[in-house]
Amino acid sequence: MFVNARIATRKYLLYNCHQRFIFVNYFCVNSKKLEYDVVIVGGGHAGCEAAAAASRKGAKSLLITQSKATVGAMSCNPSFGGIGKGHLMREIDAMDGICARLCDDTGIHFHVLNRSHGPAVIGLRALIDRKLYKKAMQKEIFENTPNLDIIESTVEDLIIEEATCSNKNFTHKLVGCIIKNGINIYSPSVIITTGTFLKGELNWGGKSVPGGRMGEGPSSGLAETFARLGFKTGRLSTGTPPRLLSSTINYDKFTKQATDEEPIPFSFLNSKVGIPTELQLASYVGYTNDNLVKIVRENIDEKHSLISALNEGIKVFFLEIYDFELPDFNPE
Template sequence: MLLKKHFFHLYKKPKRFCKTHTFHFQNYYDVIIVGGGHAGCEAASATARMGSKTLLITQKIKTIGEMSCNPSFGGIGKGQLMREIDALGGLCSHICDKSGVQYKVLNTNKGPAVWGLRAQIDRKLYKMHMQNELFNKTPNISILEESVEDLLINENETEKICEGVILSNHQIINSKAVIITTGTFLGGQINIGLTTFPAGRLNSSDRHNTEIHNPENIESASELRRTFKRLGFKLGRLKTGTPPRLLKSSINYDHPSLQSNMGDNIPHPFSFMNSDVWIKPENQLLCHLTSTNAKVHEIIMQNMHLNRHVREETKGPRYCPSIESKILRFNSASHPIWLEPEGFDSPLIYPQGMSCTLPEDVQVRVFQQIPGLEKVIFAKPGYGVEYDYIDPIGQLDLNLQTRLVKSLFLAGQINGTTGYEEAASQGIMAGINASIHCKLLQSKSPTDDVTHHENVDKLDYWSMARTDGYIGVLINDLVTLGAPEPYRMFTTRVEYRMLLRPDNADARLTAKGYHLGCVSQDRMKRFQFIQSELEEAKQRLKSDIISPQDANSFLASISNEDYGKMRKPRSFFDLLSAREVTLQNLSRYFPEKGYQKFIREPLNINTVAVRCKIEATYDRFLKEEHEDIMALKRDENIIFSPNIDYEDPYLSLSNEIKEKLNLYKPSNIAAANKIPGMTPDALLRLLRFTKRN
């Protein structure tokens, strides 16, 4: 069967990304992924790494791996997701390490458990490296440029099973599992002012050999929308937006109101496989900060009647609202705007914080009132997107397989999330579980010889627990709480933040990923080497004892801070937990201890010296956190008072949790734990309150 569309068959070929040709493709795959965004890329890579024969279908091959909105990855909460994706062998982290233009750790005024690794990314480099990974470096993947019109469903009296897809040209491709990662394209509609048209994105195209954007929209997945409705799925409607793209040459960077912002002197890599990022600190690009003012707010308010997107009742992102929504919701004299470069040779600037959906001429007037942007020229206007999503509550399992249709998995914005990192996290988990699904099906077939996994009898779907990772929290939140508004990850959503740190994601997840088959032998060897060295350093520090006199002399030599006089001997590991103590200054003051062997430049989050310091900092708190977890298990049958007052200030419960408790009225911890959306933190508060009274 010969396809008229481009079909990319992936093979290793040095110094070239792909070869375009017509191809006699096989009509049966283990896993089909629909969509080439961040969820789709991670899903395809995961299934292929696990040995599943994979087909990735996308409307436009050239947009695979495209950063469709902001030119950045990571941040508070999101950086943790990226470290976990990387610990499982995912792609986005190590690609960011070789395509960033500026690297910065956020939240450094707080403990390292909530640091947010973040990077400004060169869009062109990121997409190039992602396509190179999928096109040339990953076996078992084929890529097809086509639209999926329908799902191939085998329906009997007891269940519906997805057995493949039907293309827009009516060709059928069969598979054991299908992963849908349609992003904003499921019933997508673009809004600019009062103008609307069906699409999921205003795409970019070259104009005079530059990167200046042109409104070449990518089609909305309207046929799939009808498929989901026909199958009985409950669909919701969400919206998001993106700011205009500005010509760098039209910005006055000499304006006194603009503040420049540099990257870190020691960039921290996202990937555990990298000891450093690809550029030198001094070669990082600057970002600049400006802000809105009263005139900007006045123009926006005067033209709000021309903004269909903001006036719609569809829920938008609470934590990344449009500038119109900010002005309506917050009584603030100004709002910050970050001017972010889109790449080393890109002529474009992304104004972070200025998502706008007014008519283009009004947008220009608004922006030209902003300091430094008085003569700004637009390359592309801001716009809003409305799209359908599948409400996860009752329709999605923790393994991201749908309950209505077996062998069908969902990942990304179709589940109600927003953000590259949230999408990629779901993509890798959907890919892992879809591949496991294939192996489980194969193990039940008497005609197939199972060769993919030697322990297939012990294999089962993997649902990451809330105590195992931020990814587990994200998926658990979606399945139990749903997404009434676009879901974004924050550290505050995570109960065990001191346990789920960015530095130890490999210790939590890499061995599990290796057992499942999604982590390579090379990564596993590197992980084992680092862990061995880390354990050796910790054991040395714990066994070396320092006298009170030496400890006090040392602390006085490194800091003016009053640590108080130490009166008892303690281990060097305990001493390392003090704020200004590092393995470096311990090594300099006590060279005879031999700690120098654990110190390697550059000193970033992947080095043993830094990881030892973090481990020492949280050692006591982790013991307390572990005791809390054990207490919940031990005391789950303690009976609540029938007159318990959930409004009691001592409990300090969120309104959402109080509503659930008043609705279900649980009799004990075990019953409360079964309430959808109940958090471990709320359970601990209830346990302590009950014991106290």
């Protein structure tokens, strides 16, 4: 691209923890290597935790994300916790993670699951204000995470070299990554937290388009890298619930579930949650009925292409798939 240029300059916008925008020049000729102790690819929940953990260890770190504006975005479901994930959150919190603390600060509905079933299956769950959580996460990452730079770009490939060690089981080693426009970033540790963006697809009805999230492209280059290196990749499916306009809902048809009177925080560091109970919101529980199942069955052919595309053996409990697999499904 710049064969005839003596010095070619790339400018990328870096965002550091002091909220200063810095234009950094990358030179194609006689340039100093851009090096970090740790590079994190993807600015979702896992990427933010990895960046914060690397920072706590004093590592010079770089977080690469398509857009800093979406750092901390809650893509599919505005909730945290549950039987399994709630346990995982507490383990992360025990290692000084950040998501549990932020959920305590931004939660708008807290509820203990399976309270009557015994301690082995009790789980904490909370609904989170999406805007407050993203704002809190960005403040944590941008302002309170030292040793961290953030660059808006995409990783297209990994830099792999032949290993010099005598262990025949390891013939190659990772030394960095290549971002958009061919810029090399060198690091002995590259943490991949691309989530749904890794060769992601968006499906609704019978339509499927490449994407990691609505309006954002997938991470296709990395997927090709993994295939070239011999790694097997699969696909997990996550369902995004529809957003309904509150003023159009007849709440009298639902069962009201108030927030717990004394919410239990996720974080061991907190004795209480941030938003007072009286300001939190109630949830409303609804059930399927014969009319809803009838609508699903009348339109099941439109969903068949999506159902057929799922990996064999993976159960995704969308209502239409559940009904497709169990034709005698009883909504009660």
